[in-house]
Amino acid sequence: MSLIEGSAIAIRFGDNAILNGVDLAAREGELIGLIGENGAGKTTLLRVLANLLPMEHGKVRFHGDDIQGISCRAYAREMAYLPQAAISHWPLEVRHLVALGRLPHRDPWQRLDETDLERVETVLRWTDTIHLANRTVTTLSGGELVRVMLARALASEPKLLLADEPVTSLDPFHQLQVMELLRDIAKQGACVFVVLHDLTLASRFCDRLLLLHAGKVMAEGPPEAVLTPSNLKVAYAITAEFGEREGAMYLLPWQRLETVSGEDVEKK
């Protein structure tokens, strides 16, 4: 059975239909890449799955239950959301920031117990940030901050992790490191959704890709099936160079087509 299932999700902001009938389903253990041009609705879809946005239409089910019927506290124990460019508004110490991820599991007034501390330590090791435990978050580099924020998200032991562009601002080394980490998290049994702009990372690390275009899922499936020249042409209005190394596909966006507006390309 699917862990999370969305059917006919529709959202509009004012007159703009952002999502217009999106269906999806994902199981535990899957790493799913959400790709698509700017404004395709990737972040909106992620926020819908996090139950942060009311839908105009459609349903999202978690373990078969409508998420709008689940209390936000109960959902918080199952799902973690990592927003784009996550920051801390106060100069907290890293260990305290990561421990915030334990809040859904703690009763009001209950102190951090041994289980909480062990989990914090585990995720700090996992994300290779344990040496930063006593540092103040404001002193971290971009790559360190992303990993610390990821540790915070993992601290709640989520079955569903929703990460919005976690690698966009990182250098290549840290991009690979974070993608490997997300793949490991999925292998440990969580279902991970990740919004990506780097198509090679998407193709190399994700089990499945969901290509959004004009508020709909334009293509879905294994990376080779989604990242085809014709799909790239419609969704991104680009051509790409394709290659292969150690059995994995990579691609290099090469040339822009006439316009980035997908509709115009379709008309031609």
Next chain:
Amino acid sequence: MTKIPMLSQEAAKVTPLYPLITGLLVALLVLAGFSLSLGKVEIPLMAAAMGMFEDDPPLTSILLAEIRLPRTILAILVGGSLGLCGAALQGLLRNPLAAPGLIGVSSSAALGSVLVLYFGYAEAFFLALPIGGIVGAFVVVLLIYGIAGRDSSVLTLILAGVAISGFASALTSLALNLAPSPYAAYEIVFWILGSVADRSFDHVALVAPLMAIGWVLLLWTGRALDALSLGEETATTLGFNLPRVRFAVIVGTALAVGAAVSVTGVIAFIGLVVPHLMRPFVGHQPSRLLGVSALGGATLLLAGDIAVRVFSPGLELKLGVLTAMIGAPFFLYLILKTRREMQ
């Protein structure tokens, strides 16, 4: 993988707050004792305290019970309220420059009370003045949240605060301007200057329960304020019902500050300065900041009230004037510091 020494034991070492809390409590007790013994008449504290329970209490006991004790208790309650509200508002708005005085809550609470007085409702019923203060505070916290709650931009917050404070002060001045008699004008000036002098136990009894409800609401939000360090969306996904949290902070602030201002007038900058001073001691964690800010606020306001009595005997300086004179330069310093950190 290299074995790194266990962190758990070390992570468990959350810097304990007991030394800080004990220190503040001791300071508060010492200051309270000093405050009670300070005045034109020398009062032997112990003897006078004993005398309070006699059938025919001596004059010193009456002086202690009717004048100095309410003043001291009110200073502690009001200081605690201002400190706590400052910490909670800063947590909710994720902004170190938020404070009841700065964003116009105090001045509009004063306006609320002044309007009640001006239109002659003060004598109409028992709670009229505090309710005026609370309504004034409530309207403004709501307004500020509507304007600056979404993004935590310092600029929007401060500018909105300046506008609202200015407007509330203008209306208060208008009431002063139109005051029918010098006596009425004098009463209105009282809210502008701010002081805990010459209050009775009636005042304490009037506002203490309202403040207490406010404190409970504010302290309840501690966990949520921690989660808000990560922004509103993340706090929601950590399981907090934000509308409920906002409601608690807004109503709690309105109750505590509104009630405080209605009996003491505007005592500025305590709510801004105290959380700022306490924050480094609690690792900048909003939930741990609440309690110590309340204690710190009580200590600071009591110290201020003592300073007023020690340094200007006879022609007593108003406490609100003193805190404003010390607080305003501090605020300026804070702005410069914040600006540096943001660059």
